[in-house]
Amino acid sequence: MSTAKKNNVKRVTTHTIQEMKNRGERISMLTSYDFSMATIVDEAGIDIILVGDSASNVMAGHETTLPITLDQMIYHASSVVRGASRCLVVVDLPFGAYQGNSKEALTSSIRIMKESGAHAVKMEGGSEIIESIERILSAGIPVMGHLGLTPQSIYKFGTYVVRAKEEEEAKKLIEDAQALEKAGCFAIVLEKIPAKLAKQVAESVKIPIIGIGAGNGVDGQVLVIHDMLGINKEFSPRFLRRYNDLYSSIKGSVEQYINDVKSKDFPNEKEQY
Numbered sequence: 001m002s003t004a005k006k007n008n009v010k011r012v013t014t015h016t017i018q019e020m021k022n023r024g025e026r027i028s029m030l031t032s033y034d035f036s037m038a039t040i041v042d043e044a045g046i047d048i049i050l051v052g053d054s055a056s057n058v059m060a061g062h063e064t065t066l067p068i069t070l071d072q073m074i075y076h077a078s079s080v081v082r083g084a085s086r087c088l089v090v091v092d093l094p095f096g097a098y099q100g101n102s103k104e105a106l107t108s109s110i111r112i113m114k115e116s117g118a119h120a121v122k123m124e125g126g127s128e129i130i131e132s133i134e135r136i137l138s139a140g141i142p143v144m145g146h147l148g149l150t151p152q153s154i155y156k157f158g159t160y161v162v163r164a165k166e167e168e169e170a171k172k173l174i175e176d177a178q179a180l181e182k183a184g185c186f187a188i189v190l191e192k193i194p195a196k197l198a199k200q201v202a203e204s205v206k207i208p209i210i211g212i213g214a215g216n217g218v219d220g221q222v223l224v225i226h227d228m229l230g231i232n233k234e235f236s237p238r239f240l241r242r243y244n245d246l247y248s249s250i251k252g253s254v255e256q257y258i259n260d261v262k263s264k265d266f267p268n269e270k271e272q273y
């Protein structure tokens with residue numbers, strides 16, 4: 001029996017997410033990569049946990065999302081699934097696990113679903129990945145799209161600046177969003193594009209649009225949890241709202257612990273057998 005059933009809670013599904021858009025209720029999404037964090041985020045009432053390939057940056061310390069492997073994504077995803085009893089869990093297909101080969105895209109997606117117990121996959125790209133999306137969907141696996149700044153293509157873009165500011169790229173982005181909807185994606189992430197364009201996209205498709213650095217005219221928001229909790233000291237783009245300063249808080253606690261050990265204050269009489 002699934003954890004959701006055991007705990008008698010109603011699981012958020014792709015249908016729930018669609019109904020939220022239909023009635024104008026905003027969708028909340030955050031990343032998580034491990035059991036403990038997923039438990040907290042799920043209990044707080046998040047709608048969607050994204051097991052993002054940003055794990056490559058914030059968990060493994062890589063400069064880009066390119067190095068993370070399918071096996072590593074499955075490890076993170078299965079840890080998250082064990083902690084999340086209510087929300088929808090979506091997992092990024094990592095770089096190299098789907099590009100240019102729809103059979104491989106399907107095989108990778110099946111591995112994620114089978115080995116982690118997650119509920120959907122996310123993939124970056126527009127018209128060029130439609131065949132893969134259709135093949136994955138034909139196996140009954142829900143797909144979330146990702147347009148705008150797509151970090152797996154960082155070496156093509158050259159920089160992490162705002163995408164689709166020019167008319168031609170904006171037009172292609174709207175067409176891609178419509179193509180993803182037509183192919184059957186249940187939602188799309190729009191990353192780092194002008195707010196006006198993101199609103200236009202959200203109004204031009206029926207499926208939910210979830211933004212990161214895409215303004216307030218979309219159907220939901222997503223942030224990387226390490227960024228919004230202030231665990232990352234260096235990363236402070238304009239779109240980020242920090243809800244905590246965990247870097248300072250954790251560092252302060254560790255310094256206090258070191259002092260207590262060195263001064264022989266810890267453990268005291270009550271903290272021993």
Ligand code: KIV
Pocket residue numbers: 031050051052053054055092189191212222223224
């Ligand atoms: O990998 C990730 O965390 C993401 C979000 C930034 C949307 O794709």
